[in-house]
Amino acid sequence: MSKYKAVIFDLDGTLLYTLEDLKNSANYALSKHGIDTCSLHEIQYRVGNGVQKLMERCIPGGLDNPEFETIFSDFKQHYxxxxxxxxxxxxxxxxxxxxxxxxxxKLAIVSNKFMDATKELAELYFKDTIDVAIGETKDIKKKPAPDTVIEAMRILGVVADECIYVGDSDVDINTAKNSGMPCISVAWGFRTRQEQIEAGGTIFAEKPSDIFDIVDNKD
Structure with missing residues (x-):
């Protein structure tokens, strides 16, 4: 019998390919305010820490830009x-x-995407399999802090020793570490295997079916 009772997943780059829509919404908001748009590659390396951080990295001056809140609001409405x-x-x-x-x-999603979008996408694609979906809110620290994972475990009724985390980035590796559980790093996401190794990744899934084999290992 596997020692795990629950699997906690990152969303973007792990379960869902979302870069195109993030790019389009970011570029909509940027172009509306006369700011140069971003390439898909630029967006790929600016995601992972929540959409506010994404837009901080896209808007000249970041939070110091006097138009930041307006541009960020336009992004959120479009997205x-x-x-x-x-x-x-x-x-x-x-x-x-x-x-x-x-x-x-038991299966959960824990994402730095804002809560409404996380729940909407989880319901749309995974309503029959995902038990809990938690996104970013003002009330709880986002990843790599363990707070959202702790909340998911509370709802699922499990402890860290019974969980394994699945993600595609350094943020996910650090989230798992901070939450006291191992991390499966996936090969198809927004960061390369080498980047994940450099971040401390040690367990790798080359294809989605590998996740089951790792989780269900009886050793």
């Missing part, structure tokens, strides 16, 4: 309407979630 235009699960993800669910594992 709320268009967060699913080009997004979707990576191939093999729905199947591995279903298999984990069928084998009795």
């Amino acid at each position: 709320k309407l268009h967060c699913n235009d080009n997004s979707g699960p990576y191939d093999g993800i729905p199947e591995v979630l279903q298999k984990l669910k069928e084998h009795g594992y």
